[in-house]
Amino acid sequence: MHYPTRKDLLLGAGALATTLFFFVPCSVYLNNTQEFFTSPRTFVLLLALCAGAAFVLLSLACLPAPPRIRGFLLSVLAFLCAASWAQAYVLNWDYGLLDGSEISWTLFEARSFIDAGVWAALFLLVLIFGIWRRLSFRALFVALILMQAANLLVVHAGRGETATDAAADAGDVSINLHNQFVFSRNRNIILIVLDAYQTDVFNEYLEAHPEAKDRLPGFTYYPDAVTETYFTEFSIPSMLTGTRLIRPLFPSSRAFSDAMNDRLMNRSLPALLKKAGYYVGIYTSYAHRYYPPSVFGDIADNYAREAVFAPHYAGELERLMAVSLFRLTPHALKNNIHQRFLLDTEFDQDRDIF
Numbered sequence: 001m002h003y004p005t006r007k008d009l010l011l012g013a014g015a016l017a018t019t020l021f022f023f024v025p026c027s028v029y030l031n032n033t034q035e036f037f038t039s040p041r042t043f044v045l046l047l048a049l050c051a052g053a054a055f056v057l058l059s060l061a062c063l064p065a066p067p068r069i070r071g072f073l074l075s076v077l078a079f080l081c082a083a084s085w086a087q088a089y090v091l092n093w094d095y096g097l098l099d100g101s102e103i104s105w106t107l108f109e110a111r112s113f114i115d116a117g118v119w120a121a122l123f124l125l126v127l128i129f130g131i132w133r134r135l136s137f138r139a140l141f142v143a144l145i146l147m148q149a150a151n152l153l154v155v156h157a158g159r160g161e162t163a164t165d166a167a168a169d170a171g172d173v174s175i176n177l178h179n180q181f182v183f184s185r186n187r188n189i190i191l192i193v194l195d196a197y198q199t200d201v202f203n204e205y206l207e208a209h210p211e212a213k214d215r216l217p218g219f220t221y222y223p224d225a226v227t228e229t230y231f232t233e234f235s236i237p238s239m240l241t242g243t244r245l246i247r248p249l250f251p252s253s254r255a256f257s258d259a260m261n262d263r264l265m266n267r268s269l270p271a272l273l274k275k276a277g278y279y280v281g282i283y284t285s286y287a288h289r290y291y292p293p294s295v296f297g298d299i300a301d302n303y304a305r306e307a308v309f310a311p312h313y314a315g316e317l318e319r320l321m322a323v324s325l326f327r328l329t330p331h332a333l334k335n336n337i338h339q340r341f342l343l344d345t346e347f348d349q350d351r352d353i354f
Contacts, residue, residue, distance in 0.1 A: 004074045006063055008136045012077030013058035015141035019081055022051035023148035024088045025324040030155045032323075038316050046317055075130030078137040082122050085144050088327050089151070091115055095334070098323055098342055105335045115330035176302045180283050189273060190219075193239070195232055199223055240268040261295045270299045 025047050029036065036043070062073045093111050095103045129135040194202060203223055206212055213221075227235035229246055238245045241263040250256035265271060270280045281302040297303055322341035329337055 004070050004134075004136055008074055008138060009062045009070060009077070010059060011138060011141045012074055012081065013062060014055050015081045015144050016077050016084070017051045017054035017058055018145060019084050019088075019148065020051075020324075020328065021054045021321075022047045023145075023152065024084070024328060025050075025320050026152055027088070027148075027155060028324050028327065029320055030152065036316050036320070043317075043320070050317075050321075071131060071134060074137060075126050078130055078140055079123055079126040081141065081144055082126065083119050084328050085148070086118055086122065087115065087330060088324075089148075091118060091330075092327060093331065095338075098326065098338075100343060102343070103335070103338055105331075105338070107332060107335075109331075111331040116332065119330055179279075179281060179302060184279075189278065191239075191269070192219075193236065237264055237268075240264065240270065242269075243267070264295055265299065268299075270296070274299050274301075 026044065029040070029043055033040070038046075058077075062070070062077075065073055091111075091114065095105070130137065206221075228238045228244060229235050234245055234247070237260050243263055245256075245260050245263070247253070247256050250259060270282065274280045279301050280299055282296060282300045283302070322337075326334055326337045326342060
């Protein structure tokens, strides 16, 4: 039997394709579902298609190779699989929010040397065991696939009952942003919450720039407003319903969730405005998670079938792949990846704007 077999190459191609184009992007998505409007089911399908296409291309590139080249190709697959997994899951450094602004990065720092050392060590190990000892790497490929699959299950389960139920309820319904800045000529009721924003900082800004108030005519600013809890998930429903909605007041999580949903659907500000004939729109990236269609489907007018968003799938998929690529590359290359695919703002952008 020739070393390696075609099955070894197929297994290696499958492990690399799923790591790069399915497992790591899925992990990024599940940890940041609030940043995307595309439903989990649609993303899983799109990522599965990407991984399948990558597997086909890798297989077509490796299988026709003569036996004397296959060992080298298998070693390359093993090295890329191991290094990518280590970078994405073990060397997953904190670079702050990837919100389009600059990241804190310098070339010669500890992270750069650690990443380079790990990649070099893995290269040497693969060289020794793959080319000299002719290892098939089957155990490595299977282990990486199983570990990443288990990680996705753990992350999915860790999203909690609310997230799971919301994802199931959402189905193929998403938020329509087309009328986000369309207002009535007669009367509008707009609620803006400065979530996680320091009140004293905003007050200082208004004192230094009193003309800023002119940009929001007709608004009332409440500088001393106090919420019931520091969790957005609970404080917003309390503000919308005018009632106390905190977990310790209820005997179980299910009782708390049922009470919150009932009050939101029947006694909340959006529900009352809807009954009064207003067009109600909810514009938050957390809508699928905390405002599922099962609760707000009859209240918010901007919930739409996901087919409306089909033209935007490519843009969100591209953004997800860019973040995944950033996570997969060693520190020395991250700034180049960020500058090319994730940097959206000018270096000298005036951020003194609200």
